[in-house]
Amino acid sequence: MSIAHLSLPLTRHDICKQCNGELHACKLCEFYDIAKAKHCRETIAEEVRDKDRSNYCDYFKPRENAYSNTGANAAELAKEKLAALFGKK
Template structure:
């Protein structure tokens, strides 16, 4: 039974029986390498070496191909995997702790500072 996986770059689908593409296999939609850290279920930017599995080899280009034997394609679409900007993620976590963030104060022009 074929399973569907999604490219980290374009969210294009890739169907295969296994969760491991070939080392040099590319996305048919955008040409990005499929066997890369950004597509791996163990990719964790906050962990040492940005990988959940300790003692993996260092990979300089997280979007480029690598030869990691631990690679497994992540499940779900990039949107489901929380591919949001760090600022958005931090804001959501902060809002969860203290409630909604207040609206920022209206910006004033430089001339408004010196008016009576």
């Protein structure tokens, strides 16, 4: 799903029309990085504890590929490869 049809900047009240998920959330931000302190590459942003929920961060920048379902597809592909390797139980 592309963010092209969304009005930017996103507000903390914006939700996904397909899944009703909150869109102004850390895990959907360009700066989200679990390898960094506070899981954020923006060094002066305040810490947000719940990365899945909407927040008031002024540095939020929507990540273009954050709204795709590739993670679920990758997980399914990995399961299929494991099943092929070890056989289904």
